Amino acid sequence: MNEAAANVKLDAVEMRQVYSSAVYELAQENADIVALEADLMSSISMDKIKRRIPERVINCGVMEANMIGIAAGLSLTGRIPFVHTFAQFATRRCFDQLFVSGAYAKTNIKILGSDSGITAEHNGGTHMAFEDLGLARLIPNAFVYEASDAAMLQFLIKKAAAEYGIHYIRTIRKKAVRLYDEHETFADGKAKVLKDGSDAALFASGIMVAEALRAAELLKEKGIDAAVIDMYCIKPIDQETVIRYAQKTNAIVTAENHNVIGGLGSAVAEVLSEHHPAPLKRIGVHEAFGQVGTIDYLKKYYRLTAEHIARAAEQLV
Amino acid sequence: MSVKEINMERFRDQIRLLTLKQLHHLGFGHYGGSLSIADVLAVLYGKVMKIDPANPSWEDRDFFILSKGHGGPALYAALHLTGYFEEDVLYTLNQNGTALPSHPDRNLTPGVDMTTGSLGQGISAAAGVALSHKLSGRSNRTFVIVGDGELNEGQCWEAIQFAAHHKLHNFYVFVDDNKQQLDGPTKDIIDPLDFVSKFSAFGFYSERVNGHEPDAIYQATKRGEAQRERPVAVILDTVKGKGIPYFENMENSHHIRANDEQNRIIEKIMMTLEEKEVRA
Numbered sequence: 001m002n003e004a005a006a007n008v009k010l011d012a013v014e015m016r017q018v019y020s021s022a023v024y025e026l027a028q029e030n031a032d033i034v035a036l037e038a039d040l041m042s043s044i045s046m047d048k049i050k051r052r053i054p055e056r057v058i059n060c061g062v063m064e065a066n067m068i069g070i071a072a073g074l075s076l077t078g079r080i081p082f083v084h085t086f087a088q089f090a091t092r093r094c095f096d097q098l099f100v101s102g103a104y105a106k107t108n109i110k111i112l113g114s115d116s117g118i119t120a121e122h123n124g125g126t127h128m129a130f131e132d133l134g135l136a137r138l139i140p141n142a143f144v145y146e147a148s149d150a151a152m153l154q155f156l157i158k159k160a161a162a163e164y165g166i167h168y169i170r171t172i173r174k175k176a177v178r179l180y181d182e183h184e185t186f187a188d189g190k191a192k193v194l195k196d197g198s199d200a201a202l203f204a205s206g207i208m209v210a211e212a213l214r215a216a217e218l219l220k221e222k223g224i225d226a227a228v229i230d231m232y233c234i235k236p237i238d239q240e241t242v243i244r245y246a247q248k249t250n251a252i253v254t255a256e257n258h259n260v261i262g263g264l265g266s267a268v269a270e271v272l273s274e275h276h277p278a279p280l281k282r283i284g285v286h287e288a289f290g291q292v293g294t295i296d297y298l299k300k301y302y303r304l305t306a307e308h309i310a311r312a313a314e315q316l317v
Numbered sequence: 318m319s320v321k322e323i324n325m326e327r328f329r330d331q332i333r334l335l336t337l338k339q340l341h342h343l344g345f346g347h348y349g350g351s352l353s354i355a356d357v358l359a360v361l362y363g364k365v366m367k368i369d370p371a372n373p374s375w376e377d378r379d380f381f382i383l384s385k386g387h388g389g390p391a392l393y394a395a396l397h398l399t400g401y402f403e404e405d406v407l408y409t410l411n412q413n414g415t416a417l418p419s420h421p422d423r424n425l426t427p428g429v430d431m432t433t434g435s436l437g438q439g440i441s442a443a444a445g446v447a448l449s450h451k452l453s454g455r456s457n458r459t460f461v462i463v464g465d466g467e468l469n470e471g472q473c474w475e476a477i478q479f480a481a482h483h484k485l486h487n488f489y490v491f492v493d494d495n496k497q498q499l500d501g502p503t504k505d506i507i508d509p510l511d512f513v514s515k516f517s518a519f520g521f522y523s524e525r526v527n528g529h530e531p532d533a534i535y536q537a538t539k540r541g542e543a544q545r546e547r548p549v550a551v552i553l554d555t556v557k558g559k560g561i562p563y564f565e566n567m568e569n570s571h572h573i574r575a576n577d578e579q580n581r582i583i584e585k586i587m588m589t590l591e592e593k594e595v596r597a
Binding site: 070074 | 424431432441442443445446447448472475478479
């Protein structure tokens with residue numbers, strides 16, 4: 001995968017098409033699969049699926065709390081509900097429902113939180129979730145993922161359908177940078193090492209993986225050999241890979257389109273401080289709300305660029 | 318005791334007695350809201366619901382969800398009397414490591430279909446169960462009890478809209494309208510106005526009955542069965558703390574840690590109910 005950095009380009013399909021097609025395929029194979037929406041069906045391309053299998057796609061209207069309750073009830077009868085809404089509505093808006101009717105009641109619900117972080121763009125601060133991973137990570141026994149590309153999202157959806165429990169998958173809605181082949185395999189719960197390196201390790205998730213790859217190139221120009229690791233599995237976190245790279249590089253940078261509290265940066269810091277203390281810098285949103293803007297503008301505003309990652313790594317090396 | 322031949326008043330008294338025995342044994346708990354639902358539980362568990370206590374997860378069963386989870390002790394009494402577990406389990410209520418927590422937990426107690434206690438959530442899950450059965454063309458019905466105070470929760474009205482939109486005729490909501498919520502009379506805190514017209518406006522078949530007349534509850538449920546397009550709401554006109562006049566007149570009987578005087582009152586009522594049961 002050493003060439004990955006050079007080859008980054010946008011995928012041909014949007015993440016929303018990946019989601020809706022994957023759920024459709026699963027529904028064809030398994031009669032228990034249902035999809036729930038909260039009046040954002042067309043935003044995630046599920047409207048087309050509803051036309052094909054109307055009884056398997058349930059539009060709950062603008063009722064996020066009730067949607068999680070309905071999902072819990074469907075699960076009680078053996079169905080496997082996939083629930084989608086924008087990330088802030090999928091977590092902040094219905095946290096107690098996810099916690100009690102979901103995890104505490106041990107029901108089986110798959111949640112897709114879309115339009116995550118700065119990719120909410122012009123919906124602005126009310127819609128810009130920088131805390132959804134943190135909230136989801138606080139739910140006991142929940143599985144928490146952030147998809148970085150289309151192949152991975154497809155993998156995560158299938159994985160969530162096959163396993164019992166609460167799975168929260170964070171994604172963007174539109175086109176992601178293509179990082180993996182269609183048939184790429186992801187070892188269970190293991191981070192994906194995209195590029196090995198010995199001077200610093202860049203742990204990134206979601207849209208920040210592509211930034212980390214570019215940061216590694218910038219670092220290479222300065223003679224710094226940085227590893228890039230896709231930490232799509234935020235919980236349970238791949239402790240072994242974090243510790244291994246801490247031992248190897250003693251210079252760790254995390255990068256996330258999320259608050260540095262609660263998400264990837266926190267998760268990596270917890271592993272390091274308990275198992276192998278190592279210098280760490282966290283790239284992410286620091287004590288701020290969202291705002292309207294283009295992705296490029298917001299990346300710069302919140303210091304979420306390859307340059308910021310590279311600078312952080314340089315300071316540690 | 319044949320389920321169909323059951324004397325609902327007697328079953329109600331048994332539920333009331335065992336609810337009191339559990340709470341008296343523990344020394345504290347949600348007396349008021351447990352006692353007000355003894356009648357509807359007697360009707361549902363004694364006469365209406367298709368259940369198999371020997372097989373709590375029987376696929377063809379009717380589902381029951383106590384959305385007002387703080388009524389747990391009354392549900393536990395009904396579950397024991399129906400045969401889900403032995404009486405001694407009742408006296409573990411809220412003890413360390415118990416299978417009977419204050420609020421029902423589907424992963425701990427046989428016969429509990431959904432974990433509840435965070436108000437407003439049970440009714441949504443119940444609507445999900447009813448939808449699932451309707452989509453499958455199955456005949457299972459779903460019964461849910463919500464509190465009048467619980468209906469302050471916006472999520473309840475989300476679930477109510479949802480059930481009406483999906484024409485869940487297999488969905489029965491019983492409102493324990495005991496006119497009291499934790500902090501006082503509902504009319505002083507959030508006036509519920511008229512539940513019957515509210516549920517009707519939301520698309521339910523709705524009627525109000527005396528919640529302490531088992532046969533009236535049963536007849537309302539039967540009328541609900543005639544509905545083919547609408548979910549059913551039965552507003553139960555109830556009294557919080559029903560069966561213990563001292564509690565009925567109390568300003569706040571939601572949660573009581575009984576003092577010596579109250580314990581004597583409770584013990585007297587238990588004795589009366591036990592004598593009644595011996596005579597029956």
